Amino acid sequence: MRIVFMGTPDFAVPCLKALKDSGHEIITVVTQPDRPKGRGHRLTPPPVKKAALEAGLRVWQPEKIKTPECVAELRQLSPDIIVVVAFGQLLSKEILEIPRYGCINVHASLLPKYRGAAPIHWAVINGESETGVTIMQMDVGLDTGDMILMGRVPVAPEDTTGTVHDKLAEMGAELLAKAINRIESGKAERVPQDNTSSSYAPLLTKEIEKIDWTRSSVEIFNLVRGLNPWPGAYTQLGDKILKIWGTQACTIDRIPGPIPEFSGHQPGEVLGIIPEVGFAVATGNGCLAVTDLQLQGNRRMKAADFVHGHNITKGVFLD
Structure with missing residues (x-):
């Protein structure tokens, strides 16, 4: 089949490589423009562009x-199918109707759960025990089209959005290759989504990323791993932002030595230093041990090392 591939971030790269290896013809790779990145704001190509150029x-x-010009260009390319993987732009009805097999999307959730922009983040933030990938026939709605294939992966307590992302990227590539072959042979079954069971995974905001220490320990634990490795959950230590990259439950089996007493303390209050681990912070229903962090303007480091050179003693408040 003649394929136009639309994708931008790292998540889409395994899918592009799988299509390249499948023997189908990728006539064009459409991706977002190069964007300024890093402290020097240098124009940086998206991962899909790098992979596409390496593959020729x-x-x-x-x-x-x-735009009308882009729609006309796509019509001239005359693709059999358009494959969309985390492209970052919505397609118009005009575009959806160009290919004879339509447009399919590789979506990183078990649809109809977590439609929207950040399905992996929200699955981890919400403490899901499993998530997955859905290959979907696109329509004019937001991730509402018929499902073609689905795969599931467990989400362990030690998983972060980063580790789940990598699992789903590889699974998405495998499912996409199967789906393309089934579509070409006319054997692809299409299952409508149950809209009554749908949920939404919105874009992340600074308000969402800020830790509310009045929440339960489990909720904060899931928020931290759900925002790791990007964009990071944060709190305020004095006048500086403190990103929290890792936490542990304050339980005897997880922490060596005595557990700080948390009753009678306010959420966000540092309860004490835990040798070889970091420090404990009071939450809305107990305490949580901070294990990995990054102070504004500094590198990421172990909390056990951080406490030796910074004012993070008992009684300090994180806000």
Whole structure:
């Protein structure tokens, strides 16, 4: 089949490689324009562009894919199918109707759960015990199209959004290759989504990323791992932002030595230093041990090392 591939971040790269290896013809790779990145604000190509150029594929980087000029270009390419994997732009009805097999999307959730922009983050933040990938026939709605294939992966307590992301990226590539072959042979079954069971995974905001220490220990634990390795959960230590990258439950089996007493303390209060671990902070229903962090302007480090050179003693408040 003649395929137009639309994708941008690391998540889409395994899918692009799987299609390249499948023997189908990738006529164009559409990705977002290069963007300024890092302290120097240097223009940086998206991961999909790098992978496409390494594979010798044509790359197209329109600012807005829905313009009449872009629609005309897609019509001229005459693809059999358009594959979309975390592209970052919505497709118009005109575009959806161009390929004879339509457009399919590799979505990182068990649809209809977690439609939207950040499905992996929210699955971890909400403490889901499993998530997965759905190959979906696209329609004009937001992740509402018929499902073609689905795969599931467990989410362990030690998983972060980063580890789940990597598992789902590889699974998505495997499922995509199968789906393309089934579509070409006319054997792809399409199952409508149950809209009554849908949920939404919105974009992350600074308000969501800020730790509310009045929440339960489990909720904060899940927020921290759900925002690791990007964009990071944060709190305030004095006048500086303190990103929290890792936490542990304050339980005898997880922490060596005595557990700080948390009754009678206010949420956000540092309860004490835990040798070889970090420090304990009072939450809305107990305490949580901070194990990995990063102070504004500094590198990421173990909390056990951080406490030796910073004012993080008992009674200090994180806000």
